[in-house]
Amino acid sequence: MHMNSAPHLLNEDRADYERVLAEALRTAHEDRDPATVGARLTSEQLRATALNATALITAAAAAEYDQYVKLRAESRSATAAGVLAPAVGGAGEAGAGVAAVAAVLAPLLAGTAAAILLIVGYLLKMLSPPPPFADTLLSTGWVFGALTAAAILVAAVALLLTALRNDASHVADGGGPDRVPEEVALARDAWCEALLHRGMLPFLRAALAEQRPAKTAVDPPRSTSRIPKIGYSGPDFSSPAEGRSTDRRPTFSSPDFSSPDFGGPEHQPD
Template sequence: MHMNSSAPHLLAEDRPEFERVLDEALRTAHERPELTAVGQRLNTTQLRTMALNATALIAAAAAAEYDHYVKVREDVRTPAARTGSVLAMGDASETAGAGVAAVVAVLTPILAGTAAAIFLIVGYLLTMLTPEPEFARALLTAGWIFAALTAAGILVAAGGLLLTALRNGSTAFSDGRGGERSREVEQAGAAWRHALLERGVVPFLREALATPGTEPAGPAPRRPAGRIPDLGYSRPDYSSPGPEGGTAPGPRPSYSSPDFSSPDFGGPDHKPE
């Protein structure tokens, strides 16, 4: 394979994406003229196994796109994690204060306004009496003081609402920026997958199909039923001699059986040899 073997190893989270690209290439192999030989000498299962065994080799073809994809993805994840930790710490420190501030901001205008109304009403009623009580003016003074506190509480509450609106606006801006970064990550991932497919997976499959001598590791051919396996030597010839004029019989063994014929007892004058 004419590929650079110095490819970075894929991260564990990206290996499923590599397999999806490979499976898509095998599924659509019939649409590519250079992969029309799939299924003739090597089927999709065998090609997939070969490609998975050469993952690092194939990924080398898209090493630049993969490095960019990983870098962009890490840049997005790191600020998000840092912001999340800061917000968590801020929330933990502000939870108690936020509860007290909310109670004070709500109750101060109500209580102060109620007290102001009571003191002013009673004070003005007392001023109508003759003679006027001495503490009537003191009640009026207290009523105006509480009225001022009511106005101040209303202003504080309005300021709190304004700060909340500004903070929500900044959060929305940050979310918009995060959306742009997410789209950048998606674009980098798409560029890597395209490069992996066109410069890595497809050339690997094409060369695997074109390499001579690459045969599928299929089962051995079956022999006909009843045939004796060939073990490297032939069977002896046990055929009987044919009739005259027929096939000549095979060679006899190189030894003969001993002669066990009985002695000749032809007569008294005949001596045995």
């Protein structure tokens, strides 16, 4: 995974950006709002989101970053000028440079001469009869061989002493070529602090807030009866006597068969 390039973020500052991002992720995880516990974004997803939004996040600390880059460039220019000045104007340093070059070239030249003289001398010794100056070439070759060994030893000692002297001077000065001036270090810390509190943390909190689980409405309690309700009621199976008075009884009267005008033959009217 690579980080998207922002117009105002240099490649050499990407490591600081990712370091601040790691700190922001750790802080956001420790101080997570209980309302965002159910968020579906993991740490890796948050990191990828922040890397893709580099331009947006770094814009929150653009002023501090511009100041940091400006001071760093001025410091580098001053350091380069301080390194070139002694090499151009110091005669003593020039002499030391010539001596160092001579210490390196002397073993090389002496060794080359020794090899040539020894090879030619031994080739001449193979002739029959050998020339009288073959022994002279061999003797001279061995002398140059000895000089080569001595020059190598001297050069090694000189380089060792120079390295020890330079290391001691760096320790006395309190730093080396990679030492960052105090004002540049302070500007860098100010940028990282602003990037963390004004850029990273607000962005991550907003990303977590947008991923809160949606609240669902509470459904009303349902009836526990398993018999479905139908749109009509059942028939009324009450007895006929229900709702009626039990004291009422049917009355019957006998027919009246008597008549004042009816009688037998013996009762004919006069």
